[in-house]
Amino acid sequence: MNLGSALGYLMAQASNTASWWKPVQASPHAASVDNLFNFIMYLSFFFFVLIVGAMVYFIVKYRRKGNGPEKTSPIKGNHTLEIIWSVIPGILLVLIFAWGFKDWLAIAVVPANAMEVRVTGQKWNWTYTYPKEGIVSADLVVPVGQPIKLIMTSSDVLHSYYIPDYRIKRDVVPGKYTVLWFEPKEIAEHQVYCTEYCGTEHSNMLSKVKVLTSAKYEEWVANGGDEDGDSVPLADKGKKLYEQRGCNACHSIDGSRKVGPTWKGAYGAERKFADGSSGVADENYLRESILVPNAKVVATYPGVMPSYQGQLNDKQLEAIIEYMKTLK
Amino acid sequence: MSQQSSHAATAGHHPKYLAHHFESMDQQNSSGKLGMWLFLAQEVLFFSGLFMAYILARIFYPETFLAAHELLDWKLGALNTVFLLTSSLTMALAVRGAQVNSQKQMYWNIVATLVLGAAFLVVKYFEYSHKLHDGLLPGHFFDAAKAMHNGVPANIPGAPAIFFAIYFVMTGTHGLHVLIGMGLMLWLLVRIKRGDFNSENHVYLENVGLYWHIVDLIWIFLFPLLYLVR
């Protein structure tokens, strides 16, 4: 049992921080999920050792020696044993269910004082809308210690919102809302993944949770969700948006052809449209193309771009167009 | 093993209709019938998906179903119900004809069943072409404006496109089953003419009958669900 307790100690140590096989525990949920995880794991170790141990022992002990027939036991079954190995696992299973159910309720029920953030999944990026603050952001920026309630929906296919460090996950479904909540314990950045398969760039549909101090968060809100403030040139902000908001999934900046037209030299270029008309890609055209992409689709390209209406504010639009101007 | 089968085995001769891998007609017939019942179980679960879709759409859009079913002609539905119920009767009588070894009863009852099945499809054809004309079509093809233009009150709340999609998919799948059943009956007629069936060997006839009854059974539920429900 010494080995077992030593192992248990190591596991307990390991579970408090990010180990090579477990994410950090960054929310109260995380600890409860990990505790049950560890319980099931030890239980599994026990049964695994029992079963495979017996198997190996029997192989060694009862292995046929020589070629002659050996007498074997006439046992056909043993009711006591069979009842024991049905009932004991049965009880343990009910226990695991009940424990999991209890923890899961805590994950499902959102506290009343939670701050609301709207999340929209779209091929292949996440958009966060702060309805009260009027902010649209590419990262989830939250104050520490404040329960956050995410009200999520998708504008195209199924996605799934997953923050391993908080041990929470929920599918983001078009046509309805799903709800998720967490309470950030410490000031840190956490990775967000999409875990419901959604196509070409599924593995790049990433985002971050940025946990700030209350003061920093207030500052961020006051700046309208712009972390950099006015110190950074508009074009650089545009470049950042290009990367964060998933423009890069379909538009190259080096002239190569992707799903959509390249941005290199796009500004001011002569455009032929799918309906046969043509025009110059000026600021108005670019603005329209971002907000109502299917109004004028460039010839030979599919009209598949989603609308960014309501997901980019004026300043951000301006920044993107300013950035496009720099790509000559 | 029943008495009969052991008798057949000891007698050493193989009855005319007995396949090589069976020991007795009893074994062969009951195998065929068991297989058919399993197939019917499969049919029930095949249709379960469609009925599930119906239930869900009704949970979501009860008002649509109340309004949209008015656009279906319950009189035609009732007529078709009578056609199918009667065809079930004639089918059952055909099987009885086989039991009492009456070639005539077998033949003419199958013919009657076939005709009633065809009548069902003709009525369905008129219903479909009417809907087509009025633009009362499933999903993307639903055209309320066209229907209104034709004087059909298609300004239905909720999702009429879903109602008509379900109507067409359910009755269409059912109609396909009717068509398959009719094909099987044509084959039965050929075999009856050939004199294949008698009181000892008619499990094929019986199985087609079972299939036909399950098709009838599904219509018994489709009729009130689609045409009558309030």
Add this chain to the structure above:
Amino acid sequence: MFEKFKNKVLQSQAAEHGEAHVLPLKTYFAVFGSLLVLTVLTVLVSVIGLPAPASIIVAMVVAIIKATLVVLWFMHLKFDDRFYSLIFVISIFFLVLFFVFTSMDVLSRGQVNPEESFFSQDGTLLREEFTKKK
């Protein structure tokens, strides 16, 4: 009529296994007559127009009775191997299971977080927000 019927059944069950159970023609026509009467009944109920839940319940009960008649007499389930009945009942059981569990999910959405519900308090579908966008 039903007493006579029972006797017939007992006779046919006593018959040697593998023999067909020939029902009298009368039985077939009686079943067919009942089916027609029930069809008229279900149409009448609809035309009279019972209030919402009663209407569907009556319609389904009538349909189930009709289906039972067809299954028991036209399909000979009453006189055949009990195992066929078992198969049929099992298939109905799994059908009901599918209906019940899936409906249970749909009807109980949003019990913990109202945002996830399909329906508002008064039972209307909370979909406008999404359908309007399109």
Add this chain to the structure above:
Amino acid sequence: MESNRNSQLQSAQAATSGGAEPSYLTAKRGIWSWLATVDHKRIGLMYLVGVLGFFAVGGILALLVRTQLLGPTTGFSAAKQEWLFSGDTYNKLFTLHGAVMVFLVIIPSIPASLGNFFLPLMLGAKDVAFPKLNLMSFYIYIFGGALLLFSIYDGAVDTGWTFYTPYSSSSSSSVVSAVLGVFILGFSSILTGINFIVTIHKMRAPGQTWIRLPLFVWAQYATSVIQVLATPVLAITLMLLAIERTIGVGIFDPKLGGDPVLFQHFFWFYSHPAVYIMILPAFGVISEIITVNSRKEIFGYKAIALSSVAIAVIGFLVWGHHMFTSGQSELASAVFSFLTFAVAVPTAIKVFSWVATMYGGSLRMNSAMWYAQAFLFLFTIGGLTGLFLGTLSVDIHLHDTYFVVAHFHYVMMGGTMTAFVGALHHWWPKMTGRMLNEFWGKVSCFFVFVGFNLTFFSQFLLGTKGMPRRYANYLPEFQNLHQLSTYGSYILGLGFFITLLYMIQSLINGKKAPANPWEAKSLEWETDSPPIEHNFHTQPIVTHGPYDFPEIDHSMSTRGGH
């Protein structure tokens, strides 16, 4: 081979004289005698060739998938280098790998090939109840498989094998041809199921009572029940999906007012029971191999037989555990989680019983037995890790990560495929009349075992760490484990390649097999190896159970054991 060239007249004469009757392989000759055969043994063999062929296809796809994940990671910077495949290509690869392995390999693997071959033999019958239907199922299988593979030519499907809406109803890839292929494959599965149930009910030899059936037959029976009852729901679901794509029914499509989560209910109502279609026959195989090679009665015959049926029934009640994070209601999640734990009990009973069967036996450790032990090891891990995923709170973290990938590979690959290969070793002599090389059998088992654990155990760790599944690339922190997994998969592939080599060798110049090389007691061993066309020279009459071995010492106390 000399005698086979003789005329049919002579073979007919041989049949009357008894012993020298030609085997089913040589009784009739020519390609047409195979393509139009109604002999269950030939059909089983054709299925086997089909399954192994598709297994090779699926395996190569798997290695390509793993190789992609070896490569440099791409972050979320603008410059996304692709090391081997683009995201689209990768998505098509894993979709095809999943669809081929599930629908063309694992589902038909044991039931359609070995089940077809051995079910009538074990029952003492001349054939299955409906031989022509059996041939038809085979051609439906080939046609469905061809259609599924045709979708590659048509641009390949990229929806994942689960075909979740609305991605599948909006994806521009060749969903319809793939869906149609799977739809058709479903009917092959249904017809085989019907055929087997009727065969087991009606075709048993005199004296072959229900409690004298080999456990493989019981497992097949439970499997067939699921095939008949669940597969039609998949068919109608896929039909609805295809119609949804073309005319827009609106049940699954949120744009028309439907709910995409409903598709998951429809899909998993079939696909969870399908998991048991995949694993139950493996349970049957393991019961046979362990018992025959332990020279003992199986421990708890009735418990094992009935637990198969129990698993088949409870298996229908747990589909919602695939949907804990999908947005289904909390009530549904709780109910499904509870029922999921219920299905673990009969599974545990089986595992314990197999181990107990070895107690007090005289174990012959041949290569089939090696594979059976590998199965026990791997399936125990697969089963136990299912507990994590059935638990509501823990599943929230693990759902759709590599933990799930590892779990179902431990069950499907470590369980079913290991049992399948083990069963091939066990029954190869009967099917082909040749022995396999025991030494290389053990070598390949060793490679498969080591390679498998390297490949998939590392994926448990990846999943716990938060690595989502179906990612064409990943963050750098996951690279070590991914590389370990990929190297493991190469070893695994090597193991199966060795198996292929010595199987070919056995066909060419393997040692001739006696009628009953493992001294088993079930009926399939009472005829020649390979069996004659009509299975038995004389109608067998069963007087004892399937595991009534001569070594069993009935004088010994049943309580004390050794």
